[in-house]
Amino acid sequence: MAAVGRCASPGFKRWLSSQARAPRVCVVGSGPAGFYTAQHILKHHDLARVDIYEKLPVPFGLVRFGVAPDHPEVKNVINTFTHTARSDRCAYYGNVTVGRDVTVGELQQAYHAVVLSYGAEDNRVLGIPGENLSGVYSARAFVGWYNGLPENQDLKPDLSCETALILGHGNVALDVARILLSPLDLLRKTDITDSSLAALACSKVKRVWLVGRRGPLQVAFTIKELREMINLPGARPVLDPADFAGLGNAVKDAPRPRKRLTELMIKTASEKPGEKTVAAQVAAAAREWGLRFQRSPQEVLPTADGRRARGVRMALTQLEGSGDSAKAVPTGDVEELECGLVLSSIGYQSLPLDPAVPFDPQRGIIPNSSGRVEGAPGLYCSGWVKRGPTGVIITTMNDSFDTAQSVLEDLQAGVLDVSASREGFGAVGSILRSRGVRPVSFSDWEKIDAAEVARGKAAGKPREKIVDPEEMLQLIGH
Numbered sequence: 001m002a003a004v005g006r007c008a009s010p011g012f013k014r015w016l017s018s019q020a021r022a023p024r025v026c027v028v029g030s031g032p033a034g035f036y037t038a039q040h041i042l043k044h045h046d047l048a049r050v051d052i053y054e055k056l057p058v059p060f061g062l063v064r065f066g067v068a069p070d071h072p073e074v075k076n077v078i079n080t081f082t083h084t085a086r087s088d089r090c091a092y093y094g095n096v097t098v099g100r101d102v103t104v105g106e107l108q109q110a111y112h113a114v115v116l117s118y119g120a121e122d123n124r125v126l127g128i129p130g131e132n133l134s135g136v137y138s139a140r141a142f143v144g145w146y147n148g149l150p151e152n153q154d155l156k157p158d159l160s161c162e163t164a165l166i167l168g169h170g171n172v173a174l175d176v177a178r179i180l181l182s183p184l185d186l187l188r189k190t191d192i193t194d195s196s197l198a199a200l201a202c203s204k205v206k207r208v209w210l211v212g213r214r215g216p217l218q219v220a221f222t223i224k225e226l227r228e229m230i231n232l233p234g235a236r237p238v239l240d241p242a243d244f245a246g247l248g249n250a251v252k253d254a255p256r257p258r259k260r261l262t263e264l265m266i267k268t269a270s271e272k273p274g275e276k277t278v279a280a281q282v283a284a285a286a287r288e289w290g291l292r293f294q295r296s297p298q299e300v301l302p303t304a305d306g307r308r309a310r311g312v313r314m315a316l317t318q319l320e321g322s323g324d325s326a327k328a329v330p331t332g333d334v335e336e337l338e339c340g341l342v343l344s345s346i347g348y349q350s351l352p353l354d355p356a357v358p359f360d361p362q363r364g365i366i367p368n369s370s371g372r373v374e375g376a377p378g379l380y381c382s383g384w385v386k387r388g389p390t391g392v393i394i395t396t397m398n399d400s401f402d403t404a405q406s407v408l409e410d411l412q413a414g415v416l417d418v419s420a421s422r423e424g425f426g427a428v429g430s431i432l433r434s435r436g437v438r439p440v441s442f443s444d445w446e447k448i449d450a451a452e453v454a455r456g457k458a459a460g461k462p463r464e465k466i467v468d469p470e471e472m473l474q475l476i477g478h
C-alpha cells in the first residue's frame with residue numbers, strides 16, 4: 001500500500017481539498033461492501049461525491065437478506081450505512097439493474113471511478129444426479145425465503161418430512177438448522193417473514209443432520225454459532241464421540257479459535273447428562289441435530305415415483321494432509337442417509353455483470369489487484385466479487401476499505417483524471433429516463449422502512465418485511 005496509509009494524514013486531506021474539481025465515484029451494490037467502500041472514500045476525501053446503485057428498491061444486501069432473523073445485533077451496521085447514505089455527498093439509487101438498465105461502460109462515461117460491489121448472487125451447485133428433485137434446495141434460496149428476498153418468495157419448501165439433511169459445515173448451514181429447529185415463540189419476535197413463519201409452524205422436521213466432506217478440524221462455522229446451536233431450547237445435539245477421538249491432542253498447538261471450537265465439540269460429544277435438570281431437558285427435547293463428517297454427496301436418491309428426494313447416497317472419505325488444507329478423498333465405501341429435505345450449503349457464487357467487465361468463471365471473481373480491475377483503468381471491485389464469498393461483515397469492511405484506499409491513491413497519483421468533468425447521475429438519470437426506469441431514492445426507502453416497522457409493531461415484531469418489489473414501488477408512489 002502506498003504511503004497514504006489507511007487513515008489519511010492531514011497533509012493528504014489538504015492536498016485533496018486543494019483540487020478544484022470533485023471526483024465523482026459510482027458504487028454498484030448497496031450491501032456491506034458497497035457502503036463500506038463509499039464510507040471510506042467520503043471520510044478521506046473532502047470533495048468526492050459517491051452514488052450507490054442497487055437493483056432492488058431496498059438497500060443493505062446481505063445485512064437485510066442474509067443475516068439470520070434471530071441475530072438482530074448483526075444488523076446494527078445498518079445505522080452506520082444510513083448515516084453514510086444521508087451524507088450530502090452521497091446518493092442512493094435503488095431499482096436500477098446495472099448491466100441491463102445502464103451498462104458499466106455508460107457508468108464509466110459518467111464517473112471518474114466505478115466500483116463493483118454487487119456480491120455473490122448465485123449458489124454453487126452440487127453437480128450430482130438428483131439435485132433437481134423436489135425437496136432439494138440451496139441454502140441461499142432457503143435463507144432468502146425466510147428473510148424476504150423477493151426472488152425467493154415463491155420457494156414454498158416442503159417441510160412435511162421428519163429428517164432434513166444440510167450439506168455443508170459453515171455458519172449458513174448452522175443458521176438454516178437453527179431456523180428449522182427453533183421454537184416458534186423465539187422466531188415470532190424476529191423480523192422473519194410472516195409466510196415463512198406460517199410454514200415453519202406446520203413443519204414436521206424434528207431432526208437435522210449437517211454433513212461435511214472433511215473432519216471436525218476443518219469445519220468452517222465459528223464457536224458463537226455452534227454454542228447457540230448447542231443451547232437451542234427443545235433441541236438436543238447428537239455428536240458421536242468416535243468422531244473426535246484423539247483430537248484433543250491434535251489441536252493443542254492449533255490457533256486459539258480452532259482449539260476452542262474443537263474442544264467445545266469434544267465436550268458436547270462426550271457429555272453425559274448428570275443432573276436431573278439436564279436429563280429432564282434432554283428427555284423433553286423433541287428435536288435433535290447432529291454433525292456428520294467425512295461424507296461426500298454422490299447422488300440424491302428419488303422416491304419410487306422418481307419425483308421427490310428420499311435420501312442421499314454418500315461416499316465415505318478419508319483425509320489427505322492436515323489442517324485447513326486437508327483434502328477429502330473417497331474410500332470406495334458408501335452409505336445412504338434417509339431424508340425428505342436436502343439443503344445444499346456449499347457456498348455462494350458471483351456472476352458476471354456486464355460483458356465489458358473481466359471475469360474469472362473458475363474462481364467466480366473479477367480479476368483484480370488490491371481492488372483495481374485488471375486491464376480496466378478506473379474500474380474497481382470490493383467485497384465477495386473481489387475476493388470470493390468468504391468471511392463475515394468485518395472481513396468485508398476491511399476488504400472494502402482497501403479498495404477505497406486504492407481509489408484514493410489513484411486520485412492522488414493522478415491515475416484518475418479529475419480535470420475532465422463527469423456528470424455522474426446527471427448523465428445516468430437521462431439514460432434511465434429514456435429507458436423507462438425510475439430509481440428509488442434513500443428517502444423513498446425510508447418510507448418503505450417506516451411502513452415495515454409499523455406493520456411489525458402491529459404484530460409484535462421489529463418489522464414485517466414487504467417482499468414484493470411492486471408493492472414497495474406502489475407504497476412510494478412509483
